[in-house]
Amino acid sequence: xxxxxxxxxxxxxxxxxxxxxxxxxxxxxxxxxxxxxxxxxxxxxxxxxxxxxxxxxxxxxxxxxxxxxxxxxxxxxxxxxxxxxxxxxxxxxxxxxxxxxxxxxxxxxxxxxxxxxxxxxxxxxxxxxxxxxxxxxxxxxxxxxxxxxxxxxxxxxxxxxxxxxxxxxxxxxxxxxxxxxxxxxxxxxxxxxxxxxxxxxxxxx
Amino acid sequence: xxxxxxxxxxxxxxxxxxxxxxxxxxxxxxxxxxxxxxxxxxxxxxxxxxxxxxxxxxxxxxxxxxxxxxxxxxxxxxxxxxxxxxxxxxxxxxxxxxxxxxxxxxxxxxxxxxxxxxxxxxxxxxxxxxxxxxxxxxxxxxxxxxxxxxxxxxxxxxxxxxxxxxxxxxxxxxxxxxxxxxxxxxxxxxxxxxxxxxxxxxxxx
Numbered sequence: 562x563x564x565x566x567x568x569x570x571x572x573x574x575x576x577x578x579x580x581x582x583x584x585x586x587x588x589x590x591x592x593x594x595x596x597x598x599x600x601x602x603x604x605x606x607x608x609x610x611x612x613x614x615x616x617x618x619x620x621x622x623x624x625x626x627x628x629x630x631x632x633x634x635x636x637x638x639x640x641x642x643x644x645x646x647x648x649x650x651x652x653x654x655x656x657x658x659x660x661x662x663x664x665x666x667x668x669x670x671x672x673x674x675x676x677x678x679x680x681x682x683x684x685x686x687x688x689x690x691x692x693x694x695x696x697x698x699x700x701x702x703x704x705x706x707x708x709x710x711x712x713x714x715x716x717x718x719x720x721x722x723x724x725x726x727x728x729x730x731x732x733x734x735x736x737x738x739x740x741x742x743x744x745x746x747x748x749x750x751x752x753x754x755x756x757x758x759x760x761x762x763x764x765x766x
Numbered sequence: 767x768x769x770x771x772x773x774x775x776x777x778x779x780x781x782x783x784x785x786x787x788x789x790x791x792x793x794x795x796x797x798x799x800x801x802x803x804x805x806x807x808x809x810x811x812x813x814x815x816x817x818x819x820x821x822x823x824x825x826x827x828x829x830x831x832x833x834x835x836x837x838x839x840x841x842x843x844x845x846x847x848x849x850x851x852x853x854x855x856x857x858x859x860x861x862x863x864x865x866x867x868x869x870x871x872x873x874x875x876x877x878x879x880x881x882x883x884x885x886x887x888x889x890x891x892x893x894x895x896x897x898x899x900x901x902x903x904x905x906x907x908x909x910x911x912x913x914x915x916x917x918x919x920x921x922x923x924x925x926x927x928x929x930x931x932x933x934x935x936x937x938x939x940x941x942x943x944x945x946x947x948x949x950x951x952x953x954x955x956x957x958x959x960x961x962x963x964x965x966x967x968x969x970x971x
Contacts, residue, residue, distance in 0.1 A: 657862025732966035
């Protein structure tokens with residue numbers, strides 16, 4: 562079953578959830594698929610299709626109960642428990658991500674830092690010690706960390722990825738502008754900020 | 767014509783381009799659709815469909831000429847000229863983006879900074895003066911800037927967006943975790959790092 566659900570659907574579930582949480586804060590109790598879909602720039606039919614993979618959550622002609630749908634999606638995405646995350650590459654971008662409060666707010670805590678620069682290894686930043694990249698296996702297994710965020714230089718990205726996977730990492734958030742070879746069973750999301758800009762210029766005069 | 771091309775296709779064009787540039791550096795001259803598609807985790811049929819919106823670029827049974835396809839995609843995405851970009855919200859994330867060299871490498875130069883914090887306005891950072899957010903209209907028109915990157919707090923995001931649009935901004939890269947209401951003719955891409963993590967946990971045990 563899992564295999565047939567497109568990753569884009571999973572991503573949109575996270576986006577619906579984001580909007581639903583915002584609506585819940587604003588005391589909205591029920592929302593139509595039209596309005597909820599609109600909030601993430603999707604079509605209502607796309608949204609119904611996305612949710613249909615997991616069951617029947619709305620009431621025809623009424624819409625979705627906001628709180629109930631939040632609980633359903635949190636359960637589908639396994640977001641009920643906090644997750645520890647490793648950050649690999651403590652340069653400018655890595656440090657910025659450490660300072661970024663957004664992850665913690667959504668249940669992710671950066672709990673291990675790695676770098677290969679001997680000038681950085683052993684230093685503390687935001688209360689966390691920077692570990693030697695050579696120690697991923699030991700540290701990640703001890704801390705039971707399954708998610709890694711990669712902010713190393715592009716040229717090191719594949720080597721670091723291979724190392725993380727042999728150290729037990731199952732999901733990778735890749736900030737490097739590089740195609741990464743990964744085996745079956747490992748999931749990767751890439752955030753490429755330049756791509757986002759490049760795909761905007763198409764629409765400019 | 768423009769309207770019927772899905773935004774996902776435009777984004778994938780930027781991704782093909784990224785891979786093609788890497789291949790060109792590695793002196794690869796020809797690549798099959800199979801291999802090129804694989805590099806961005808797409809299917810070859812998806813890739814052929816994406817390119818077919820713009821013409822016939824490959825040679826059946828041979829593949830694509832790397833240099834030629836780079837030139838074609840750069841032309842489609844209007845990437846031949848450098849673009850000036852404004853950055854709104856000079857907090858932790860904004861400062862990290864300023865330090866990030868990736869944009870410049872791809873032809874985007876952050877050329878104007880804005881904030882609403884009187885303690886920041888007038889200060890210089892990376893050689894650029896932080897302007898008062900109230901002055902967007904004047905500065906953006908003078909500098910002919912059409913692209914804005916928003917790194918303000920979520921609660922301010924819509925107000926800032928509205929202001930940018932009345933100041934002539936046509937494309938927005940949004941780093942806030944907030945749905946933004948935009949009129950027809952304005953393009954928006956959202957980078958939401960927490961969403962990327964949330965959509966990975968689905969695959970974890």
